[in-house]
Amino acid sequence: MFTLGALGFVNPWLLSGLIALPVLWWLLRAIPPSPKILAFPGVRLLLGLEDPERQAAKTPWWLLLLRCLALAAVIIGFAGPVLNPSARLVPAGEGPVLILMDQGWASAPDWRARKAAALAAVDEAAREGRQVILWLAAEGRVPTPVPAEAARAALEATRPAPWAPDHSHVLDALNSDTLPDPAQTIWFHDGLSHGEATGQLAIRLAGLGPLRLVGPQTAAKALTPPTLDDGRMVADVLRADSAGAGTASVIAFSGGPGEPERRLGIASVEFGPGSDKGEARFDLPPELLGRVSRLALTEGASAGGTAMAGAGLSPISAAVIDPVQETVVAALTSPAHFLGQALVPWANVKTASLEQVLGDPPGVIVLADQGDFTDQERAGLIAWVEGGGLLIRFAGPRLAAAVGEGGLGAGAVAEDDLLPVRLRRGGRVLGGALAWGAPKTLGPFDPNGPFRRLTPPAEVGVRTQVLAEPSPDLAGKVWAVLDDGTPMVTANKLGQGHVVLFHVSADSDWSSLPLSGLFVEMLGALMTLAPGRTPEPPTAEELAGTLWRGALMIGADGVPVPGSDLGEPVPGERLAVPEPGRDLPPGLYRRADSAARAVGSAESMVVNLFTAVDTLAPFPPAPSGAVVETLGGVEARKFGAELIALAVILGAIDLLATLWLSGRLTGHLRSGRTRAAAGALAALALAAPSAEAQDVDGSRAVAATAETTLGYVMTGDARIDRVSERGMVGLGYALARRTAVEPGPPMGVDPEVDELSLFPVLYWPLDATALPSEDALQRLARYLTGGGMLVIDTQGGGSGANRASGPQMRQIARALNLPPLAPVDQDHVLGRSFYLLAAFPGRWRGGSVWAEAPPPGTEQRVGESGLPQFDRVDDNVSPVIVGSADWASAWATDERGAPMFPIGRSGDNQREMAIRFGINLVMYALTGNYKSDQVHAPAVLERLGQ
């Protein structure tokens, strides 16, 4: 088959017909379209007349193009184009077909498509009666030619392996020449280069015969084991192609052997352009960090895309050193007890002396009130911290005393490496019997420090502390402060490790911190700083003679499966520098021998396919002569028929165009019937909406004006519109019962279509999602100019984005050309047009109601009694009332007259107030400023005074 990229042709020789296209072009240009022939008696008068121009004699270029396209479509269509042509064996050749499958971890994400493609190839071989050599590169066996049916059965049962395909093994077997030469080779590779052998193998296979390389669209990504970096879990996602940017995401799981898996977190990864590595950072709480069992890529899950968390994430070993040897009775209040209890969730705690600890140093050493050290201890500790240890120190009487002595940072003499800051001689005592001040509480934690996740509780009080000597570099070292800013926890990075100092004691003598839950949390947060968090992986010498057995193996699809107890145990030497493969599948291994364990030796080890230093290499360039195909989701698609259909359509267009060119089409169109039909069609298309839009007005206008009708603006949201309608019904009911206004049934108005001037007042629930169109806003603006009143309700209550003074409201105000608005004060007529009201609640309380600002110079005057004077003369009726209290919900009643929505607390009169506001509103709209007449002021004052 002739292929052009992903395009193949069944009958490529037909494409030679495309050469004829230029000839056709020339021919078509030469022959003009035939004229229409008309009988015309007056033809004699025409004799001898010349056409003013002769260009129409040539076929126009676009018609030519159309015809050439049609012909090209026919030619290409019959040539049988196939997009993504399926596996087709070379018809020639009689020998067996070698199907080499990279059946390793990177094949797992698209294994289904891979297998289907391989099965198709096997089926084709079966049809041609050829034998098949099915070589599974990860299996490590040298296959023999078998009938295609047998190969099919074997292929059906094949699953991807959780390790890399062994190309060097294949290469060696090929070179050993035990195999009959295949007539053809199809290599379903995984898009990755597994060592140098991959490229050599490709060249070798190309030398054997026709070679087809079927690769994935994108190669699988891999994941390195997670490590800790500054308290965060970090893993690298590796990719083979470093071109372009990209993203991936990684999930962290918890759960061990026999436990269900849980997702702990997800991190997204960005690949920079040109980078083959992306970093996934998990910012997990420390107690979750310790439980992470594995990471996995969300897309294209495979064994390589899964990394088991090693011992690096398992609980830390910490040593608590309390120099004070307490009696048993006092043990429950000793610093060692507090520290031990607080560290239990985070670490394996042991209590030892400093000498013991330095002999076999753990990840974390907690020193409770250690005064001075011996030189040997000091040197050992410093070396240990610089090597990555985490030293946590607590203050106490001994430390405070040691500050006073010469050796420990006294004055400005020398700086102690084992203290993060220099300390002042003598601490301070707060809130004691002889002190003035109250115990200090904790201030906010350093947002960059390890305590950034914690919030300081108010009940922790610090009575005594050691003070840090002020110095310029103090700021970066303080992780926690008291509420007056004095450092409470300071830290310093020393080499690879950290030295942390709590300026209080580890027992409850100096502060209540050890009694609080915060103490546990703070220690847990500090544990994330423990570097490595575990001893070095055991060396080969240590592992010699040990036996290990897989407890939890990573499946090819990245999902852990429990290991079998019956398998051959793995000698420990091989785990020292693990090379995962067929005989060492990745997973979690447990010690399986019964030999005596050394103290602190590892009980379990993790073998991952990739380590932090590994990279992925893309598949080498295909050797010359090899056919490269992409294994894609796209199936082979023949589209010859579509092309021929296109040619037919083009032909029809050509026909019409030719008719039109020769004037015959226009002649027909001119005939009355056709035009009438076209007109009728057009009319049908246009008539429906316009008829709908226009027939309403008559009856509606009569209904709206027969009685006072409350209108509401329909938003298009059925729920809001229903509430508005019921609100208007409820308000109308209240008006009819209490006032002389007896409104008719309310009407919904579409401001774009309906006549607005029929309504004295329009209620407009402003929906943020459905802003009215420009046209509607213009019509509303005209309604306001013509004396209408618009009640805009943003329905959001006093707060939130929907409040009446929000930016959206401002935008609408601009569009409606509203006058300046001001909050309705007590002096406004709205507060006394029927009822005397001080607040205007709806479904929500609070939030001000806005109306047109009073003219400048008419400030509200408040009398000596604190009461408004009501003497502002304001002849204008505000065209707009803006609020956010969702009045319609307060007014709304259902069909039986019962309120639709609960409002306020029971027994509250908020609904009554809302209804009163509604009545005032309608009265204001109907009577204007009548009630602001001076005549009523004394009576109003009198009533207000009661």
Added chain:
Amino acid sequence: MALAPASRPPRDRAGWLRRDAEHISGTLPPLLIEAERLVTSLMTGVHGRRRAGMGETFWQYRAAHSGDPYSLIDWRRSARSDRLYVREMEWEAAETMMLWCDRSQSMDFRSELAPRSKAERARLLSMALGVLLARGGERFGLLGTEAEEPRTGERQLMRWAGLLSAEQDTAPDFGAPPMIAMPRVGRAVFISDFMGPRDQVFPSLLSAAGQGIAGIYLQILDPVEEEFPYKGRTRFESVGREVRHETDQAAALRQEYLHRLAERRDDLARVARRAGWQLILHRTDESPRTALLALYAGLGGG
């Protein structure tokens, strides 16, 4: 060029009768009826000669001469005076009218805009004129056919009808009036579209006009021939397909065509005016009555 005669009816009487009968039962009555309906609006009659003579209409009284028979004396008039009077009648005599109806193929054309073809209209007007003439007792003949000799009466009318509605086997593409000797008196009417070649149409028109009798050219045209509403690439052919003209943009030729048409009409009118003839224009989408009225008035009947 002489008009090729229509298929000649056989000379023998039986064949004539039979053919006549066929015509009467065939196309003849509709044509006749239509023609008669057309002429009902026109009053006709034998033309007075504006002089005393044989007739039925009173002309004048004159004093009786000697030699006048007594029977001529109008006693009632004479009784009112002392002299004898003779009552004279106007001399009334039939006119001779020769008609030529173009039966060429170019007449056999009808566009979508017209209800009838030009030939049909020409036939109808000819027949209507014949009916009028027959009622008026005039003598009339159809030029170029065997009914060429002017006669009067219903019989001649029937012969006309037969000739006019006869099928034609061969007809020229364009027609021209025959160049033959006309009677010395009478009128002539030529009905045609006058679209034939100039050197055929005009000589015969001039020869007819030169024979000293008065007459009328009636030019019948189809509306499309006057308006030329064509567009696009077109090949125009004459009805007989003898003449053709091809164009790419028919619309562009319109002005030129109309100009030429007007020119030909001017020529026709000039020829007519020089010989004292009249040119009447008629379009097939107009009512035939207007053309008939004009014809009738032109012939002096009005």
